[in-house]
Amino acid sequence: FGTPVNQSNRCWTEWFDRDDPSATGDWETLCKLRKENPGKICPTPAAIEAKTLSGLTVAAAGDVIYKNDITSGFICRNKDQINNKKCNDYRVRFSCYPPFCGGGVCWTSWFNRDNPGATGDWEILSELKKQNKICDNPLYVDAVTTDTMTPAIYTGETFYMYNPTDGFVCRNKDQTTGKCSDYKVRFGCPCNN
Template structure:
């Protein structure tokens, strides 16, 4: 009995050692090609389509769609209240439900910073409020107007603005912000045919048209130039410019 059991164990071990076990994966050999048979060329992955360099007027993040200006209140009472709620209610269809920016300016053309007054509210959700009680020496607020920036489809595409540029200081003959010079110094950042130009002072963001200075050049096809010799004060303020381009969605 013991002899038979030993033979069975040996036979089992012999069979197990000769069973096929899965080995490492081996790539099948390439088929044999007869001499003279044309060989296919190497596989070339199709190249990805060329990506056009980002242009300031191709990016939706640069689009600014502004409403008209609104002036619903005068500062003769407690102040100038240009609240979003009242403006939206009094001008149906003219202001988007959720504007993402607001701009305020005095009726004389001064920015909020240039006016130098204490402002109670100045945000897209609340609107703009200047209270007389907050002003020093019993001074009343200026009369302001406001506009709101909405998502582009609200007003048909809007204007695509470049970044601000300030290439010159007025220490020489004046402040020269020529379009040709700005293009040379900022390749690819200004569209070929600007539609608009905006010029403000570098310190208070006061619009150039509100400074009372005279300008030698002020248009979107040439740029901006303020000459010291043209000013009664003998000098120009320091300006920065940006250009409005057609938006490409």
Template sequence: MKPQCLLLVILLVLPTRASSCVTRWFDRDDPSGVGDFETTVDLRKEYPGQICSNPIEIEAQTVDGIPAGNTGQIFNPFNAAEGFACVNAAQKTGSCRDYRVRFTCPPEFCSGCTTRWFDRDDPSGVGDFETTVDLKKEYPGQICSDPIGIEAQTVDGIPAGNTGQIFNPFNAAEGFACVNAAQKTGSCRDYRVRFTCPPEFCSGCTTRWFDRDDPSGKGDYELTADLRKEYPNGICAEPVAISVQTLDGTPASQTGQTFAVFDATEGFACVNQDQVSEGKSCRDYKVRFSCPKSFC
């Protein structure tokens, strides 16, 4: 009877792990200062859109692959919501190892789709308010009911986390706000936001996958304007969202690469020289669009 019970437990656990998705490994800090801080809030700023809003689990290991739990060091915090931190002064040796982390996210985060960029406000008044409730009113049907993630950048493309400004709120449920009075300069930059939505948001009317370019030249350019020329009537006039993955099915958000364009209106572009990987080459990507039901 015992072996049968053990088998039952295994069968119950496996589907839960299989139904989730795991991010790439992140290593934003070294222990050369106070310690090694791989906190969720800092990682989201440095890697916008690559971590889900509500991670299920977090893993940590040294950069050479030793699980954090096997190093004998002390960590605080070490949870999915806050992230990971190792303080040098708390260790017997006086120094932390160099760690990296990755997150387990809901399955829809890996297969989700990304909306267009939205910019409904300017910082000319109290600040720049790109709140989810206001955006849904202004752009009905273009944002899912329960977004998984949110990204923010200046209108000229600088990630919000790189501007040094303060934001509250900055989450998928509430959206994004920058208050002028809270900034050292007394003024916010002009921001835009976009959301990651569950795959069912894209499934109402989804185009075929398009792959018109290869990264053999300057990069991989799957721009909407070019795709419309090559595939007339294949894409709706106002796409609701865009999904991007490599030709072998890896979601773009899991490749660790940087993208110059990733927008439902403009399309997608990966520039070879922007990549930090060896060889400075983009993967080969394909895209598809989610369109209003009227397009179907």
């Protein structure tokens, strides 16, 4: 039934540098990085690493750092620096757990077979398999909104079905707004060695 995912095998995202040290500092906030890089940062990072563009660690650069955590991201404020010094220009990356970046799991393409019509958004595995090549026993399912790639778990909507065996269903009648967002899904399958 596939290769088990080793939860200790973490991987790193690419480096992100969204801000230059401006009048107030260098702001590499997780919220803005997610908005500008949809789908490139895992929903719950395990760690964050920051370095200057020249490769210095935070400690070696000597700046006073305001925030450097997996919830906020990285913030260096000019007002916190000694002798009116400005912050260095930093880049950040995040450590993620499988299945976000592999670990024996190969992801399918994204599928969007249904729109949230009269009853909701029905991305059912058995229906998707009729028109697409998907492994027999997926290990994971991932659902995001089609417009902003927001992970389903962060939309605040209630899901009728969200598992790798059956797929994903968002019913309009379960939502406080009366309507589901439009979702697309992908499945994590054992990689063929």
